Amino acid sequence: MKKTMKQIIMIMGILAIGLLVACGNEKTEKAADKKPEMHTVKTSEGDVKVPKKPKRVLVQYVIGDAYALGVTPVGISNVLKGSALEDVFDSKKTKDLGAWDAWDEEAVLALEPDLIIVIDKKAVAKLGKIAPTVYMPYDKLTTEERVTFMGELLGKQAEAKKALADYEKNVATSHDKLMAAGYDKLTVSNFEGGLKEMNINGKKYGIGAIAYESLKLKAPEAIQKKIIDKDKFNVAVSLEVLPEYAGDVIIRNTYEGMDDMNKSKIxxxxxxxxxxxxxxxxxxxxxxxxxxxxxxxxxFVRDELIKVAK
Structure with a gap:
């Protein structure tokens, strides 16, 4: 009987040890499972391994692409007062790291990012020591190319397709309304500057991109030939030659402290x-x-252009 009890106790002990080992292995396996699954993306700066489903993303400048795909970054470059991004930026969820070309490495490290998306090419090597860092050449990509790339980086490919489709629908509807308002004939210019000189924008940036690239509005001949056809962002001109670039309608970018253009007869x-x-x-x-x-x-452009066309 005593021998039998000893055997039972020994068997129970062996089973307990086995259970502990199994639990330990399970914990180890779970810990291994927590490591993010990685994949390789092709970038203009070479291949980069990034998480398939990043959780803590930092974004410079193209912040709204992330928001449009349903991703709230943990850190971003500064949001200008009066921008559309003020509608979605929440300082409780997202850290404003300041100007994109002046990010502090310690502040970035403190956010524990698993993916960093930059427009500052110099930041790739510097921030790449903290987390996988991808350069976004936004000025070289079309809207579709840029958003598709962002979808690949964030693991939001389906969301990128839907967001682009929704945007194209808005653009198409807006284009039709503008054509009906007379913009099949009216030319449009986008200016920024003051009394000394004026920047004339093409289709590669900001409102010029919205007007000419997205909404397919007509540019004056000088803008078309000297800026758009030459693939330039803009040109700076004196007021003396401004009439050459002026369309039937002018969109002027306004900012605090700008010159009062009514002082110029031109x-x-x-x-x-x-x-x-x-x-x-x-x-x-x-x-x-x-x-x-x-x-x-x-x-904004659609509604305001329709108002002044009447």
């Missing part, structure tokens, strides 16, 4: 100004190149 004699066909575009609203901002920009 400006006040432009047909667009004489005919009250001036649209003032808040600088911050037109500053960002991202899908969330672009939808708001399309809405």
């Amino acid at each position: 400006w006040t004699n432009l047909p667009a100004i004489k005919n009250n066909r001036l649209v003032e575009m808040p600088f911050a609203l037109g500053f960002y190149t991202d899908l969330y901002s672009a939808n708001k920009q399309v809405d």
Whole structure:
């Protein structure tokens, strides 16, 4: 009997040890499972391994692309007052890290990112020591290319397709409304500057991109030939030659402290100004190149252009 009891106790002890070992193995396996699954993405700077489903993302400038895909970054570059991004930015969830070209490495490290998306090419090597860092050449990509790439980086491919489809629907509807309002014939210019010189924008940035690239509005011949056809962002000109670039309607980017253009007879004699066909575009609203901002920009440009066409 005693021998039998000893055997039972020994067997129970062996089973208990086996159970402990099994539990230990299970914990080890679970810990291994917590390591993010990685995949390789092709970038303009070479292949980069990134998490398939990143959880803590930092984004420079193209912030609204992340928001448009349903991702709230844990850190971003500064959000300008008056921009569309103010609608979605929540300082309790997202840290404003300041200007994109001046991010502090310690502040970045403190956020424990698992993916960093930058427009500052120099930041790739510096921030790449903290987490996988991808350069986004936003100025070289179309909206579709940029948002599709963002979807790949964030593991949000389906969301990217839907967001692009929704944007294209908004653009198409807005284009039709503008054509019906007379913009099949009216030309549009986008200016930014003051009394000394004026920047004439093409289709590669900001409101110029919205007007010419997205909404397919007509540019004056000088803008088409000297800026758009030459793939330039913009050109700076003196007021003396401004009439050459002035369309039937002018969209002027406005900002605090800008010059009063009514002091210039050249400006006040432009047909667009004489005919009250001036649209003032808040600088911050037109500053960002991202899908969330672009939808708001399309809405603003469409509505304001229709008003002045009447």
